[in-house]
Amino acid sequence: MSAPHAHVERAAAQATLRASAYTPRIASAELLVGSTLAIAMVLLAVAGRTLELERATRIELAARFVRPGTSGYPLGADHLGRDLWCRAVEGLGWSLSCALVATLIAGLVGTILGVMAAEHGGRLRAVIAQCSNLVLALPGLVVAIAVIGILGQGYWTLVLTLGLLTWPVFARIVMAETASLLTRDYILAARLAGADSTRILLTHLLPGLRATLMVVFAFHFADMLIAESALSFLGIGAPVGTPTWGSMLADSRQYLFTAPWMLLVPGGAIVLAVVTVNLIGDGLAARSRRLARALEH
Amino acid sequence: MTTGAVAGSAMTTPRRQRHGARRFWVRRLIELAVLLLGLTTLLFFLLRLAGDPAYVLAGQEATAEQVDAIRVEYGLDRPLLLQYGAYLGSLLRLDFGRSLTTGEPALAAVLTVLPATLLLAVLAMAFTLIVAVPLGAWIGFAPDRRMRRWAARGVFFLQGVPAFVVGLLLVQLFSVQLAWLPSVGHGSPANWILPVVSLAFFLVPKLTRVVAANVSEAMREDYVRVARASGAAPRELLYGYALPNALLAATALIGTQFAFLLSGTVIIEYIFAWPGVGWLLVEATQTLDFPVIQAVALIVGTLVYLVNTAADLVIVRLDPRISGADL
Numbered sequence: 001m002s003a004p005h006a007h008v009e010r011a012a013a014q015a016t017l018r019a020s021a022y023t024p025r026i027a028s029a030e031l032l033v034g035s036t037l038a039i040a041m042v043l044l045a046v047a048g049r050t051l052e053l054e055r056a057t058r059i060e061l062a063a064r065f066v067r068p069g070t071s072g073y074p075l076g077a078d079h080l081g082r083d084l085w086c087r088a089v090e091g092l093g094w095s096l097s098c099a100l101v102a103t104l105i106a107g108l109v110g111t112i113l114g115v116m117a118a119e120h121g122g123r124l125r126a127v128i129a130q131c132s133n134l135v136l137a138l139p140g141l142v143v144a145i146a147v148i149g150i151l152g153q154g155y156w157t158l159v160l161t162l163g164l165l166t167w168p169v170f171a172r173i174v175m176a177e178t179a180s181l182l183t184r185d186y187i188l189a190a191r192l193a194g195a196d197s198t199r200i201l202l203t204h205l206l207p208g209l210r211a212t213l214m215v216v217f218a219f220h221f222a223d224m225l226i227a228e229s230a231l232s233f234l235g236i237g238a239p240v241g242t243p244t245w246g247s248m249l250a251d252s253r254q255y256l257f258t259a260p261w262m263l264l265v266p267g268g269a270i271v272l273a274v275v276t277v278n279l280i281g282d283g284l285a286a287r288s289r290r291l292a293r294a295l296e297h
Numbered sequence: 298m299t300t301g302a303v304a305g306s307a308m309t310t311p312r313r314q315r316h317g318a319r320r321f322w323v324r325r326l327i328e329l330a331v332l333l334l335g336l337t338t339l340l341f342f343l344l345r346l347a348g349d350p351a352y353v354l355a356g357q358e359a360t361a362e363q364v365d366a367i368r369v370e371y372g373l374d375r376p377l378l379l380q381y382g383a384y385l386g387s388l389l390r391l392d393f394g395r396s397l398t399t400g401e402p403a404l405a406a407v408l409t410v411l412p413a414t415l416l417l418a419v420l421a422m423a424f425t426l427i428v429a430v431p432l433g434a435w436i437g438f439a440p441d442r443r444m445r446r447w448a449a450r451g452v453f454f455l456q457g458v459p460a461f462v463v464g465l466l467l468v469q470l471f472s473v474q475l476a477w478l479p480s481v482g483h484g485s486p487a488n489w490i491l492p493v494v495s496l497a498f499f500l501v502p503k504l505t506r507v508v509a510a511n512v513s514e515a516m517r518e519d520y521v522r523v524a525r526a527s528g529a530a531p532r533e534l535l536y537g538y539a540l541p542n543a544l545l546a547a548t549a550l551i552g553t554q555f556a557f558l559l560s561g562t563v564i565i566e567y568i569f570a571w572p573g574v575g576w577l578l579v580e581a582t583q584t585l586d587f588p589v590i591q592a593v594a595l596i597v598g599t600l601v602y603l604v605n606t607a608a609d610l611v612i613v614r615l616d617p618r619i620s621g622a623d624l
Contacts, residue, residue, distance in 0.1 A: 001301055134332050136553075139597045141560035142578060143336070146594045149582030150343045226459045233461060234579055248464060251610045253568075255472045263469055268542050275457035282453070 016025050030285070034279030041273065045096050048089035056086035056243045065259045076261045078251060082243075084265045090243040091266065098159055098237075099224035105163025106224075107217055110170025115205065117171070118178035119197065129175065132168030140165050141227070145236055153239045160201065162227055166220065173216055175207060181208045211288040218281030220275045229270050329602050334385075336598055340591050341384055345377070350587075355397075355517020393595070394588030396581075403588035407574060407596050414562050414573030420489060421496035421558065422551070429501050430547065433508025437543070438535050440513045449509065456502035461564045464495030467570070492569040498586035499561040500554055507550050518542075545616050557603040 063081035066073045075084040110132075117128040145159050151157045181187060181204075190200050231237030232246025245266040254264035344350045351368040352359070359367070368374055372383055387394075393403040431466060436445045437451070471478045478491055512535070515521055521538045529537070563575030570576065574593055581589040 097566065130328075130331075133327065134335065135600050137332060137556060137598075138336070139556045139560045139594075139601050141563050142575075142594055142597050145578055145582055146340060146590045147343060149585065149590055150587065151346070167355050222457070229459065230461055234564060234567060236579075236582060251461070253465070256469050259602065260469055260473075263465055267466065270462055271458050274459065275454060278453065 001196065024252040028048055028283070028287075030279045031283030034276055034283055037272070037276040037282060038106035041092060041276065044089055045093040053083075053086040053090055056061050056090040057082060057241070061087075065255070068261050068265075075265050078248070078259070078262050079255055084248075084261065086247055087243040088245070088265055088269050091245040091248060091269065092273070094238065094244045095228055095270075096120075096244060098155070098162075098228045099221050101216060102159040102166075102224045102228070103221045105159060106166045106220060107170050107213065109164065109169040110172075110183055111174050111209070112211065113167070114174025115172040115178050115201065117175050118182060119201075128171065132171045135165065136172075137163065138166045141230065142228070144231065145234065148231065148236050153236065155239075158228065158237050162224055166223070169220055170213075170216055173212060177209055177212050178205060181205055184208075189219065193217070211284070215281055215285045215288060217285065218284060222277040223268065225274055225277065229266075325606050329599065332598060332602060336594060337382075337385070337388060337591070340594065341381060344587060383595055385569060388595075393592040396589050397586045398581075398584050403586075403592040404596075406577065406589055407592045410573050410577050411596065413571060414559070414575065417489075417492055417566070417571060417573060418497060418555075418558055420493045421562075422500075422555075424493055424497040425500045425504055426551075428497065429504035430508055430544070433505040433547075434512050434535060434540050434543070436505070436551045437509035437512030437541070438516065438531075442507065444537070449506075452502050452505050452509075455498075456506070458498070459500035460495055461568060462562055463498045464491070464565055464568045467491050467495055488569075492565050492571055495568070496558065496561055496565045499558055500551075503554070504547060504550060508547050510541050512539045515539035515542045545612065548608065548612055548615060552605050552612070555604040555608070559597055559601055 060077075060081035063073065063077045063083075064079060066077040066081070068074065068076035068084075070076065072085055073085070075088065077083055078087070113128050113132070117125040144165055147161050148157055151161075154172070187200060187204055190204055195203075228237055229246040229249070232242075232244045233249050235247070235250060237246055238244045248266035249263065252259070252266070255262055351364045351371070351373050355364045355367045372380055375383075391404060395401065396403050396406050399406065432452070434450070436449050439445060442451065468491060478488075516534070516539050521534055524538055525534055555602055562571075562573060565571065566573045566575035567579050574597060577589060578593045580586075581593065
């Protein structure tokens with residue numbers, strides 16, 4: 001690359017940048033909207049947990065099928081007269097906690113195995129790569145249903161099953177990223193300066209992986225939200241009686257004629273949560289793409 | 298129709314290709330065997346971890362005598378490793394045991410309902426392609442135009458809508474409010490529309506985004522710019538140059554996402570009471586019908602693996618830059 005062409009290159013790169021994604025212009029807006037919504041949701045979930053909304057499970061037959069907007073019932077009531085707003089908030093706490101822990105399990109296992117594979121190479125790398133391909137080839141929901149069906153419902157059964165069935169999503173990307181980071185000069189320099197592999201891992205590799213991990217984490221979190229609500233909808237995820245979005249959807253099926261809001265409240269909640277997390281993921285991805293390109297030029 | 302990718306044809310001798318092909322199949326068969334072994338081992342030990350399998354196998358309403366009879370019949374009084382060996386032996390003879398609710402062989406129960414699931418999956422995949430490829434190509438061809446930017450945002454939003462929620466909403470709209478379409482059953486094509494559209498929702502937004510991203514990227518590649526400079530019409534640029542390359546990525550995605558789609562059929566079949574494998578699985582977990590649960594997991598696992606392998610073969614055919622030995 002000779003010097004006179006440098007400005008042409010840069011102009012071309014900028015043009016590419018402008019046209020690169022369909023959303024770059026709103027990338028920061030995406031992050032802003034996404035994180036604002038996410039913070040609001042977390043606060044709401046925490047408030048719901050601390051207030052212990054007993055109306056979420058209290059059966060009040062006088063209030064059966066109360067319409068949304070009725071005083072005291074902003075989102076209406078279900079077939080047992082339970083307040084849908086309180087149920088939705090309780091479900092929010094359950095969903096966020098399940099998705100968070102399942103994603104953490106997948107992320108931890110996947111990152112550890114991915115870094116190990118890339119650092120050691122050779123046979124270990126081959127075994128880990130094969131294992132992750134095999135797990136990826138499984139029809140996840142089918143295996144999850146089989147496993148939970150056998151073990152019985154419960155919070156830990158659910159999050160462990162989801163996490164341990166999806167770690168290859170992280171392992172694959174971490175493996176590729178780590179392998180490319182390990183060839184960088186600054187890692188070599190650190191090695192030459194006498195840093196041991198723990199120090200290299202903590203001070204050089206993990207910070208280098210951070211941007212990628214955040215993007216994968218966000219999208220995986222969204223997938224876990226959907227998976228959890230799907231399993232709870234089938235009556236296989238949450239223990240019976242827990243107010244969750246999936247179980248609310250399952251309840252709504254018999255009252256499609258009388259109370260469509262029983263479907264729209266949990267359905268809307270799932271969509272809002274997943275879109276929020278996708279906004280954050282997309283915003284982070286666009287930002288790290290731009291960062292990577294800005295560093296190149 | 299020439300593309301940039303086809304132009305650089307790989308020079309492999311027939312002999313090397315044959316060798317590569319044999320290695321490919323041997324590796325795939327070993328992988329499949331490992332996959333199935335892993336899955337059966339997992340289910341075997343989970344069943345024993347969950348408690349006394351005799352109770353599970355006997356069903357919920359069994360008496361103490363029935364439980365004891367089951368324990369002897371299945372050899373559950375023997376050491377664990379012997380049980381495991383006997384279990385693998387019977388699986389090798391394709392004996393998956395009998396359904397605890399109907400008494401018919403579990404494998405037969407799965408194979409009877411498999412065609413319904415395949416019909417649903419194939420129709421949904423076709424619908425996905427019909428919608429996602431043109432839409433993605435349209436958005437990706439000029440992603441900065443106003444209409445297409447809004448379309449891209451719409452697709453992004455739809456990606457956040459789980460397919461089973463779409464299914465429930467479609468039932469609400471078309472079966473309940475408008476009463477146009479039936480919501481359950483699978484007898485006539487009118488019954489197929491809602492399940493197929495719902496299932497397609499698992500993939501349409503994702504595939505649209507992938508096609509759009511690849512088309513818009515290809516439009517900036519040198520071979521497209523050269524074609525544009527030498528006077529090719531926009532239509533020709535899209536169909537002759539950008540789209541074929543984008544479809545390669547789409548094919549790869551379809552292969553890897555078939556597992557996802559088949560997983561999706563579980564929940565869609567449950568919503569629409571579609572008598573397929575997923576419906577059978579959910580029914581089986583409600584009664585803890587272990588032989589059926591296991592047969593479903595193994596059959597669907599095998600099926601997904603075969604489709605992934607087929608997708609790899611198609612990609613090798615379509616993209617001469619990849620040779621079979623690379624897979």
